[in-house]
Amino acid sequence: MTDKPKQASFLYSLKAVLWSFFGLRRKSDFDQDEVKLNLAYVVIAALLGVAGFIALLITIVKFAVAK
Template identity: 65%
Template structure:
């Protein structure tokens, strides 16, 4: 009858967030992911991705501007 849906791992969620940041997601991937992904994993992965992006930008600016 009602089969429990399989939850995706945190790394799968992180990969989906990173692909979304770059803007290279297909509609079919988005539809598949929306059914599998855990919202808590998405929030945590999003915060980690933003922190990494900000860290990379700060590092680049500190290397360019003496």
């Protein structure tokens, strides 16, 4: 009987996505992620990460052009 690997939590998926934005993932972590990550969590985490990045860029631009 084959055991299914335990699905990762949303926070684990968010952490994996955020680290992948920087390109700082170990091969062993990547191999585990392939099995454990839930695709829906990854998509939601990626959208949150992109929204946060855009908000950061907008904030930096507002401070740079403030009078």
